[in-house]
Amino acid sequence: MTQPAPAQAALPSHSGVTDLYFDFLCPYAWRGLELADVLRREHGLKFRLRHFSLVQGNHAENPDRKYPTWWLTDQVAGQGSEYQAGSLNAFLAGQAAMRQTEDAAWAFTLELLRARHAAPEKADLANDGTMRAAAEGTLDTARFEADFADQDGLRAALRDDLQASASLGVFGTPTYHLPGGDIAYFRFANLVTEPGAALDLWTLYTKVLSDGALIETIKRAK
Amino acid sequence: MTQPAPAQAALPSHSGVTDLYFDFLCPYAWRGLELADVLRREHGLKFRLRHFSLVQGNHAENPDRKYPTWWLTDQVAGQGSEYQAGSLNAFLAGQAAMRQTEDAAWAFTLELLRARHAAPEKADLANDGTMRAAAEGTLDTARFEADFADQDGLRAALRDDLQASASLGVFGTPTYHLPGGDIAYFRFANLVTEPGAALDLWTLYTKVLSDGALIETIKRAK
Numbered sequence: 342m343t344q345p346a347p348a349q350a351a352l353p354s355h356s357g358v359t360d361l362y363f364d365f366l367c368p369y370a371w372r373g374l375e376l377a378d379v380l381r382r383e384h385g386l387k388f389r390l391r392h393f394s395l396v397q398g399n400h401a402e403n404p405d406r407k408y409p410t411w412w413l414t415d416q417v418a419g420q421g422s423e424y425q426a427g428s429l430n431a432f433l434a435g436q437a438a439m440r441q442t443e444d445a446a447w448a449f450t451l452e453l454l455r456a457r458h459a460a461p462e463k464a465d466l467a468n469d470g471t472m473r474a475a476a477e478g479t480l481d482t483a484r485f486e487a488d489f490a491d492q493d494g495l496r497a498a499l500r501d502d503l504q505a506s507a508s509l510g511v512f513g514t515p516t517y518h519l520p521g522g523d524i525a526y527f528r529f530a531n532l533v534t535e536p537g538a539a540l541d542l543w544t545l546y547t548k549v550l551s552d553g554a555l556i557e558t559i560k561r562a563k
Numbered sequence: 564m565t566q567p568a569p570a571q572a573a574l575p576s577h578s579g580v581t582d583l584y585f586d587f588l589c590p591y592a593w594r595g596l597e598l599a600d601v602l603r604r605e606h607g608l609k610f611r612l613r614h615f616s617l618v619q620g621n622h623a624e625n626p627d628r629k630y631p632t633w634w635l636t637d638q639v640a641g642q643g644s645e646y647q648a649g650s651l652n653a654f655l656a657g658q659a660a661m662r663q664t665e666d667a668a669w670a671f672t673l674e675l676l677r678a679r680h681a682a683p684e685k686a687d688l689a690n691d692g693t694m695r696a697a698a699e700g701t702l703d704t705a706r707f708e709a710d711f712a713d714q715d716g717l718r719a720a721l722r723d724d725l726q727a728s729a730s731l732g733v734f735g736t737p738t739y740h741l742p743g744g745d746i747a748y749f750r751f752a753n754l755v756t757e758p759g760a761a762l763d764l765w766t767l768y769t770k771v772l773s774d775g776a777l778i779e780t781i782k783r784a785k
Contacts, residue, residue, distance in 0.1 A: 510784040525783045529776035542776050549771060549781050554751035554764050558782045559771050561747045562732040 359386070360518040362393040362506050365431035365466055366424055369528045371454040373515025376533050378447055380543055383536040390439065390450060392432045392502040393511045396425045409507050414500045418492070419467065427466030431457075432502075434472040436495040437488035441480055448479035523550040581608070582740040584615040584724075584733050587653035587688055588646055591750045593676040595737025598755050600669055602765055605758040612661065612672060614654045614724040615733045618647045631729050636722045640714070641689065649688030656694040658717040659710035663702055670701035745772040 361377050363370035380386040394413045397403065402411035419426050431453060438449035452475040456464035464471045469489075476485045489495070506516075509524055518524040527546055533539050549556050583599050585592035602608040616635045619625065624633035641648050653675060660671035674697040678686035686693045698707045711717070728738075731746055740746040749768055755761050771778050 512784060513782075516784055523783070525781055527778075528780040529774075529778045531775060531777045533776050538775065542774060545767075545770060545774060545778075546781065548767060550783070552751075552764060552767060553753060553760065554755050555753045556749075556751045556767075556781070558750040558780075559747055559768065559778070560735075560780045560782060561745070561772075562734060562738055 357387055357520050359388050359520060360391045360505075361388045362391045362502075362511050362516040362518070363514040364393055364395045364428060365435070365453060365457060366395055366428050367514045368458045370514040371458040372529060372532050373517075373527060374447075374451060374454055376539055376542065377515075377517075378451060379534055379536055379539040381447075384540055386543070390435070390446060391506065392435065392499055393506040393514050393516065394428055394432070394503055395514065396422070396428055397503060398507075398512060406512060407507055407510055409503075412500070412503065414496045414503060423467065430469070430472065431466040432499050433492060433495040434475070434485075434489055436498045437485055437491075438476070438480055439498075440488050441484060445480050449475055452479050517546070519547065519550065521551075523547075525550055579609055579742050581610050581742060582613045582727075583610045584613045584728050584738040584740070585736040586615055586617045586650060587657070587675060587679060588617055588650050589736045590680045592736040593680040594751060594754050595739075595749060596669075596673060596676055598761055598764065599737075599739075600673060601756055601758055601761040603669075606762055608765070612657070612668060613728065614657065614721055615728040615736050615738065616650055616654070616725055617736065618644070618650055619725060620729075620734060628734060629729055629732055631725070634722070634725065636718045636725060645689065652691070652694065653688040654721050655714060655717040656697070656707075656711055658720045659707055659713075660698070660702055661720075662710050663706060667702050671697055674701050739768070741769065741772065743773070745769075747772055 359377075361373065363374060374390075377386075377388045381388055397409055397411065397413045398406050400409070400411045403409045413425070413429055413432070416425060416429060418429065435446075435450055435453070439446045441449075453464070453466075453471070456471060456475060457466060472489065473482070476482050509518065511524070511526075513526045513528070515528075516524060516526045525546075529542070533542050549559065581599075583595065585596060596612075599608075599610045603610055619631055619633060619635045620628055622631070622633045625631040635647070635651050635654070638647060638651060640651065657668075657672055657675070661668045663671075675686070675688075675693070678693060678697060679688060686696075694711065695704070698704050731740065733746070733748075735748045735750070737750075738746060738748045747768075751764070755764050771781065
């Protein structure tokens, strides 16, 4: 089960940029992206959107998360469980959005996460109509249609994210990979959008990861 | 599977006192107790030693950790795996030590944890000789011998701790149950015994639990 890790995962994130791994299926990822969006808009922090698949990470055929044998990117569109089909479709639409401006990609991604997790009725991610609705008002829709049709190219880009997250041992979302190399899942229940509170929360999270005690886990009992 | 929780678990910890749940088997619990010992000796914080059994918590017959059917306290002494026999023996010795002064109980508990986790060779917790060696220099040994012989009384006291931790949903050690009601597993890799660093680390941990975002988990990917 030992295979060489890809070069991408062996290097720290780009200087100054935090990689944010998320899955559209995850309500905590939605909160994590709202937090990061405030930090980038109000405080100038840099984040890169990256995809991690919970369906792939938890798949029975992937006992070692670091070396998957079952890949979401190898699946036929629309097949499998609602979660499998929906997350693949949303990831590919998200990859298409990332071909436009950074602000547009964030707006689309947040729109889709809100439609799934903040709306009264959970949006169906397997439905292309959900993707088009999220593109309205956030993207150049003609360009989105053209890019979203390039399924092979989008799958290749998604595969890069899935390979990177697997190699890093990502197991849940949101997970932030800091410029210094620290990487940790960060789950919180309450939406934080006030700029001061967002910066305080981010400072607290990063302080936990940089403490000399080498904190590995803080997890509430329930 | 719903049974009424015991009154003990429904109430917050005693005012101002943090309950520290630990298992002698766990190297992270050792570090957690060293931290708490510095905090109580150097900074006047109050902790109460409480036992949580990893063998019981992870037992296949206890799919719902909150409502165990398999209890460590129902097992015959010396039987089962090395971990089962050793942890039961250590817990009972620890309960005997807690009948002496608070400082003596802490000294004995730390001595046993160090013999298990800091010594070049892991102490055998199933061996009563290990218990007697830890009692030397930390306890009134004659009283310890008499108390350690009261296996029924010690098992009843241990059962109270196991019931309380089960009801609270404790799943690993060390877990701290703060006076305000917050309760979380706290795992860190590096021993912290310098008083200033210990207080900083504790402040950071408690700040994570009191943040308005309601942080549920911070966990490193590996």
